[in-house]
Amino acid sequence: MTSSLVTGTPTQAAEVFLDAFARHDVEAAMAVVDPQVSVTVHPLGIDAQGADALRTVLADVVHAFPDLMITVARVITTGDVVTALFKAEGTQAADYAGAINTEKHLDIDQAWRFATADGLITEVAAYWCQAQLYRRLAVKRYDQIAIA
């Protein structure tokens, strides 16, 4: 559910989102996201509009890594934009990003840039290295991701 009553600062919006993501509570994270949010997840090739796109990104991660742990290293606020640097760790329990489940553990440092307006996240751009992710999930080739 997206609440139009949220009126926090840009930093608060990002922190609420990250705290909820860390708790695996996708809907609580989406509560501070504008329904028309612009979603760019560079390593997954996602460039979409709308909350459902972001909801799917979060849900896929939580589903594939049920012991997901998010450790935020830094939150940088520059006006209405908040950039969070964090590490995502977890053990694969389902296929993810084309990689079959090999029950490998991964740890990926990433940066997410949130643009906000009126206490809601209006843009998300996520950066991490998919080479690092595939390396940890024992993928050998980019053109044969499903073959471990």
Add this chain to the structure above:
Amino acid sequence: MTEVTQRCRTAESAAGAVAEFFDRYRAHDVDGMTDLCSMNADFSYVPVELWGKQQVLRGDGKVRTVGKPLWGGLIASFPDLSLTVHTIAGNDEGDVVVQVDLEGTQERPWGLVSPAGRRYREPHLFIFHVGADLLIDSITAYWNDAGISRQLGHHEVD
């Protein structure tokens, strides 16, 4: 009496220092890029990691010992290397965040990627910190190295 004029660090002046850094990067002026950084500036290219049998080498260290050779090597491998800054935003604490695309055509080996004359363009996110002296004292960057490898025709996950 000698009057000393010193620029004070604001969000705008910090962002200006970083904009100058990318202008010099676009001009392949590696020495000039380095000159904009403090002597002991920290450096972290997060995606850079080389897995050996007993250790993993990472792109972490100092600008002068790790960053400068990486910048020079990238320009040598991609002689037409260019960049497009999309957003640049700073705060009064000296943090500056930049969305930038880097692109170039490979003419020499880059890491384990052999040259095939292919071109890449990849979005990057840079996080800088600019000190009170308006010198950059920290550079961290994120991007998807798999995207670069695929565009260059290198399909092994090294």
